Amino acid sequence: MYLMKDITRDGNPVLRKTAQDVTFPLSTADRQLAHDMMEYLINSQNPDFAQKHQLRAGVGLAAPQVGISKQMAAVLVPGPEDDPKNYELQIILINPVIISNSIQQAQLAEGEGCLSVDKDVPGYVPRSARITIRYQDMEGQTQRLRVKNYPAIVCQHEIDHLHGHLFYDHINLKDPFAMDPNTIIIS
Ligand SMILES: CNC(=O)c1cccc(C)c1Nc1nc(N2CCN(c3ccccc3Cl)CC2)nc(N2CSC[C@H]2C(=O)NC)n1
Numbered sequence: 001m002y003l004m005k006d007i008t009r010d011g012n013p014v015l016r017k018t019a020q021d022v023t024f025p026l027s028t029a030d031r032q033l034a035h036d037m038m039e040y041l042i043n044s045q046n047p048d049f050a051q052k053h054q055l056r057a058g059v060g061l062a063a064p065q066v067g068i069s070k071q072m073a074a075v076l077v078p079g080p081e082d083d084p085k086n087y088e089l090q091i092i093l094i095n096p097v098i099i100s101n102s103i104q105q106a107q108l109a110e111g112e113g114c115l116s117v118d119k120d121v122p123g124y125v126p127r128s129a130r131i132t133i134r135y136q137d138m139e140g141q142t143q144r145l146r147v148k149n150y151p152a153i154v155c156q157h158e159i160d161h162l163h164g165h166l167f168y169d170h171i172n173l174k175d176p177f178a179m180d181p182n183t184i185i186i187s
């Protein structure tokens with residue numbers, strides 16, 4: 001079970017490296033990694049458990065954030081407020097590649113946070129509103145996933161981690177809240 005002490009923080013070089021491809025069949029360690037990352041997200045989204053263990057809530061976690069420079073990320077986007085466990089997206093992405101993306105952009109109304117970045121970095125993080133991801137599943141089967149809006153933003157944030165990018169790399173430092181008219185604002 002991961003705790004916040006297991007999460008690498010900005011400044012650790014592992015967060016700025018391109019992670020290594022995962023090979024198949026998955027090793028026991030790789031399977032455990034996938035399980036533990038998803039388990040962290042589930043635990044972090046449980047207010048009582050998160051409070052008890054002082055976990056920051058997240059909807060995505062990439063292997064470099066637990067110090068493992070491998071192309072693997074977990075995404076857990078809750079369902080609606082009244083039924084959060086009816087997840088909008090629950091997936092382990094292995095060797096993910098964004099193979100197409102919309103010109104249309106989207107950004108979170110309140111900017112982005114990251115478990116590996118302790119400071120708040122205000123500003124819009126413009127991303128593609130819709131993307132198609134080619135990835136391998138736990139059995140090594142190549143899959144394609146089309147996502148849009150919030151799940152798309154989360155997937156892009158996590159895939160960025162696999163290439164050594166952090167969310168604030170995308171903030172317009174001259175005008176962090178620059179409003180591009182045809183960018184979808186997601187709240
Ligand atoms: C929708 N709220 C906003 O956007 C947002 C709103 C305000 C400020 C910021 C700064 C925001 N930004 C932001 N908020 C989140 N969380 C909101 C709370 N939530 C959560 C919290 C408690 C229980 C269950 C859950 Cl689910 C967990 C996720 N997550 C991300 N990111 C950027 S993409 C990867 C993802 C991530 O997991 N970061 C750790 N950004």
Ligand code: NI
Nearest residue numbers: 113114115116
């Ligand atoms: Ni992050």
